[in-house]
Amino acid sequence: MMRVSPVSCAMAILLISACANEPEQPEQVNQTELAQPNKVPLQSRHRAEQKMVVAGAMMHDMALSQHLYLPPNNVITEKYLETPENGLFVTNEQPVSTFSIDVDTGSYTNIRRMLNHGLLPPADAVRAEDFINYFDYHYAPAASGQTFNLDTQLALSPWNKGRHLLKISLMGSQPEAQWQKPANLVFLVDVSGSMKAPDKLPLLIQSLRLLTSQLDKQDKVSIVTYAGQSNTLLASASGDQQLQIMQALDSLSAGGSTNGEGGIRQAYHLARANFIQEGVNRVILATDGDFNVGISDLEQLKDLIRQQRQSGVALTTLGFGSGNYNDALMESLSNLGNGQHAYIDNINEARKVLIDELSASMEIIASDVKIQVEFNPAVVAEYRLVGYQNRMLAREDFNNDHVDAGEVGAGHRVTALYELALTTSDIRQVDPLRYAENNQATSFSNELAQIKLRYKQPGNNASQLQSTIVSLQDHNREVDGDFAFAAAAAGFAQLLKGGKYMQHTGFADILQLAERGKGQDSHGYRSEFIRLVRSADALTTSQAGTL
Known part of the structure; x- marks a missing residue:
């Protein structure tokens, strides 16, 4: 018999309450209609799908609470850029x-x-x-x-x-209306062996399902995965093909080594092939950032991203997981790619970033x-x-x-x-100069x-x-x-x-x-x-x- 901790019970109650307390829309949407999304009013379909995704994520967060990562001797081994405080x-x-x-x-x-x-x-x-x-x-x-x-x-x-x-x-x-522009999105997903943990690939899938529930027929979605090699899982699907996109996401599993450079090249190739003039064109890299590439390859990767931003394709990075998390690389790549970096530690954060702040993140x-x-x-x-x-x-x-x-x-x-x-x-922390301060202009x-x-x-x-x-x-x-x-x-x-x-x-x-x-x-x-x-x-x- 599975034992459920009090923490898990509390999380379940909170998530159930969150779903139950959301205001209902006048239109009623059933499961049959969701399989035929073009027959459902867009606002109602999105709300219904969001509830289904959040409800499904409830069990994931319960499981995640049982697998909190603690590194050996509580020593953080993750990678961060050196950031000393600014001086006076x-x-x-x-x-x-x-x-x-x-x-x-x-x-x-x-x-x-x-x-x-x-x-x-x-x-x-x-x-x-x-x-x-x-x-x-x-x-x-x-x-x-x-x-x-x-x-x-x-x-x-x-x-x-x-x-x-x-x-x-x-x-x-x-x-006036959130996210008016059509979007061409490429989900670039790390499926290497390091992504097996509950706070990595399973949470990543739930997060991208939330984002998918926001899309419409004017949008395009591609999915590229990478481990030892890159793979195009979905070349291009209309944003209203919700079932196809979510089934592709649900099919993902982790295993193998990590070579992110090949995946990024393939993702940018698809983004350019599906480019929408006057639209949102963006690669969304979802990973723990643990790239197994050498220093020279990493510099080539950064140069590639610098070049691609000139084409109008931006790069957003979504970080997941712990232990081997590479924050330094994730932030650097998003800065180079004219995008933003967010770290997703639970499904509520995914909802904040990918639903509540979607237009601010994308447009x-x-x-x-x-x-x-x-x-x-x-x-x-x-x-x-x-x-x-x-x-x-x-x-x-x-x-x-x-x-x-x-x-x-x-x-x-x-x-x-x-x-x-x-x-x-x-109250000053630096001594003033003797020969400068007496000559200050007062105009x-x-x-x-x-x-x-x-x-x-x-x-x-x-x-x-x-x-x-x-x-x-x-x-x-x-x-x-x-x-x-x-x-x-x-x-x-x-x-x-x-x-x-x-x-x-x-x-x-x-x-x-x-x-x-x-x-x-x-x-x-x-x-x-x-x-x-x-x-x-x-x-x-x-x-x-x-x-």
Whole structure:
């Protein structure tokens, strides 16, 4: 007899409740109609199929809870890029900061997986921008005919007394109907032996089934698999051929070695063959990232992706699993491929990424999006950007339209935080220069900074410029609402990286800050964040007690 743990029972109850509480649509859809999808109203068919997929995933998540991966001696052996925190800059010496935006969320969900498994993450696995941008914020929409709403807020730093936080926010325009453009998608699936675990191929299949349930007859789907060699499982199917696509996904099984380069080449070949002009053309790589290729082959692979993005085919990476997970490669490939990287640790995250945020993930409204901030040395003594370490650009790159930067999808929100010390503050971490500060210009004494945004609209090779001035008005207020929660997310990430710039701030302070900014939290993501902070606090205390 199979034994079911209390955790499994709780998960089942939550998932059943989630399905039961969804509002019903007037149209009734039965199983016979689902086999003939063109006879069913699209909205009703999608909702019915989503419920079936989520209900089917319920048993998968129950099984997954019984197979939590714990590496030997609780030592993380996964691969991460080295990401030391950004340092402080003295404004008088370097007043300009330039970076590419980033809309990835993979680091946050990957860290969530570790904390839920009772493990503190390695510092390099933590990317603060992923933590901040994982959450929705109530930003004002872009004005009619505009691509972005660019906004700023200034408040006292909740981490370090006597300092300030500058929040820069972008809100991308949202089409009237979600995901209007037809899509040409190639599912590139890793079916090598390393994908056998419950949190890998089985979860991957359930995730792509959710995405499939969103498609229509205007869309195209291809499926390529790779292990020791690549294989085209589905050359091209119309998006309304739901049964055929899902049967192909359900037929997948894991086994063999991993050579992802051949699979990627084949996936791009199909994407070009089925290319939709003025549509969404994208390869979706779903894997644990454990490619068995040499360094020279890896560099060739990166060059291939750089070339392919010029053809209009983007690359999204979906990460799965633990133990051998290669976050460094997954993030690098998505950056090179003008796409996003997400880590899927459970079916609810799959639903968030592939249903709730589908248009933001797929329909690009701006490419090569860069931000440049010029701080006023008469007002700002020093500054540091929180996160975006591997997105930093040279000052001259801002005006160079040949320099690659990040992409923003429809309705995407992007947030960045700078911590500042004003010239009037006694709390500085870098000694001022004796022979520079006395010669500062004062003609802009009420301006803190100028922020410039540069981006290209789809199909354009020339960028557009947007700018705003940040004033000192109301700069001594406390952070609240969304600002408080974004600061909590950034602060949590910094503590997990070692807290070099957090001084006397601890997890308890982050908890208070998150509670202050929690708000309505209709999806429960912020409540979950608060639980993760408590878990990290407990794990840190426990580890400290063993030293």
